[in-house]
Amino acid sequence: MSVEPVYLDHAATTAVRPDVVDEIATTMRHLGNPSALHASGRLARRTVEESRERIAQALDARPSEVIFTSGGTEADNLAVVGGFRARRAADPQRTTVAASTIEHHAVLDSAEYLLEHEAATVRWLEVDGTGRVRLDVASDLLAEHAAELAIISVMWANNEVGTVQPIRQLADLAQEAGVPVHTDAVQAVGQVPVSFAKSGVDLLSLTGHKLGGPVGTGALLARRDAQVQPLTFGGGQERQLRSGTLDAAGIAGFALAVERSVAERESNAHRIGALRDRLVKGALDLGIGVEVSGAYTAGETTDRLAGNAHLRVTGCEGDSLLYLLDAAGIACSTGSACTAGVPRPSHVLLAMGIPEEDARGALRLSLGHTSSQDDVDRFLAALPAAVTRARSAVDASRRSSA
Structure with missing residues (x-):
């Protein structure tokens, strides 16, 4: 044997949770595009909006702050690239992106793309021997370059060595300097307490498949006043920041996975x-x-x-x-x-x-x-x-x- x-x-x-599989299978039996106006479309839209509310409640956010994506990588790209472009458009002197040296490649490569293709300056936040971002380095960076910083990105918890970052302290420093903060919380949600409202960050990424949800589902939490330019076009389904037909079944499974992982x-x-x-x-x-x-x-x-x-x-x-x-x-x-x-x-x-x-x-x-x-x-x-x-x-x- x-x-x-x-x-x-x-x-x-x-592993996808068994109840999530059931939730997806049940929802997939209902035909309807969430953007359609007929009864089938409205039923699909109801599933999406109820899922949005469930995720918001689990993560201490407002439903309007939940923007569905295809996962953490897309959410990171939207936050870093979209956030940089919006801030630079509003204030041309904001040409700098800052990120920790231990970020996931979804953030690192986004920053490198801006460096190579959009004339951005990238500044790196060093970490100590445990992988924790040094607050003194962050403070010095903000003191010297606040006027040119478009966005700072620091992951909530590292995907390789598991170190949890001082996100609230970093957000406080950045907020005082008037610089928006993004955090990749893909590994953190469901493993450590995550409150979007209390975190102080402007943008937060998460994904379904790290929580017992389906691959291909995720979200970017974005405060209503967060400045972000869309990266995709063709419908503007998600607050005009993300276009594409929404996967009602996948989103329902994602919402249940978030609820379960946070509750447990x-x-x-x-x-x-x-x-x-x-x-x-x-x-x-x-x-x-x-x-x-x-x-x-x-x-x-x-x-x-x-x-x-x-x-x-x-x-x-x-x-x-x-x-x-x-x-x-x-x-x-x-x-x-x-x-x-x-x-x-x-x-x-x-x-x-x-x-x-x-x-x-x-x-x-x-x-x-x-x-x-x-x-x-x-x-x-x-x-x-x-x-x-x-x-x-x-x-x-x-x-x-x-």
């Missing part, structure tokens, strides 16, 4: 955090040269995401470890799945000051709502052999090149 693989890559995507956040953080601690302690106790990246204290789930365990194994290549563990039935990653297949050290680890050689042996283990003690134990049982073989491969490669 085949053994079910162990899935430890929930930060990349997690505290209990899940306790359970999943305990599994993470079991994994980290077990890996360290193996005595095979494992180190933990990022802010980590056993039992703590506010400075670091409860489901994130980021390990570095000395003398190994992370890609080799990934493939060896995969062959043993363990699914994990070396970093963001959006940059999978690129054999280079993580920009997040390098920004944290970790030497390139140490950063190469990285493994991101992320737990979710379906994770169990058996998953952790099977990973720990498979790790020593994978490390031995990965180190042997490195040694053989060095001998052949000598």
Whole structure:
């Protein structure tokens, strides 16, 4: 009898919740374009607007602030590129984008695009050794460049090492300087408390497939006075900021996933955090040269995401470890799945000051709502052999090149 693989890559995507599947299937049976004026269209529109209200309530936002997108990447692009263009159009001297050095590539590449194609200046916010944005650096940046800053983007929680950022403090600094703030909260929603109203940020991105919802659903929360230019045209269905026929069924599933993940956040953080601690302690106790990246204290789930365990194994290549563990039935990653297949050290680890050689042996283990003690134990049982073989491969490669 085949053994079910162990899935430890929930930060990349997690299992769709069974009740979400049912919600989507039920809604898909009703035909209608939400923009149509007939009864079928009005029924679809009702589903969309009720879903908008449910998401707003779960995240302490107003329904009018919820703009549906195809996911976190589109929401990040709309916030960074659209926010930059709107601010520059209103004030031509605002030609600068600021972002932390550990952002997801949806933000980093948006900033790089503006640098290369729209003559923007990009300024980077440095982080400390745990991956936490330095408030003194942010304060200095705002003091020196507030008049030219169009937008600042800092993720709420890092997708690789799980470090939670001081978003409220950053937003307060930016607000005093008159600079809007965007936060990528894709990893944060459902894992730490997220209140859009209390956060102080102007724009917030989230996605469905990290929460037990369907891939291809997401939202940008945008305050009513946020300045954003649309990136797509052809209907203006979402507050004239995003065009395209709305997927009523996907949105209904997304709303339910947001509700469930937020409602169960505290209990899940306790359970999943305990599994993470079991994994980290077990890996360290193996005595095979494992180190933990990022802010980590056993039992703590506010400075670091409860489901994130980021390990570095000395003398190994992370890609080799990934493939060896995969062959043993363990699914994990070396970093963001959006940059999978690129054999280079993580920009997040390098920004944290970790030497390139140490950063190469990285493994991101992320737990979710379906994770169990058996998953952790099977990973720990498979790790020593994978490390031995990965180190042997490195040694053989060095001998052949000598």
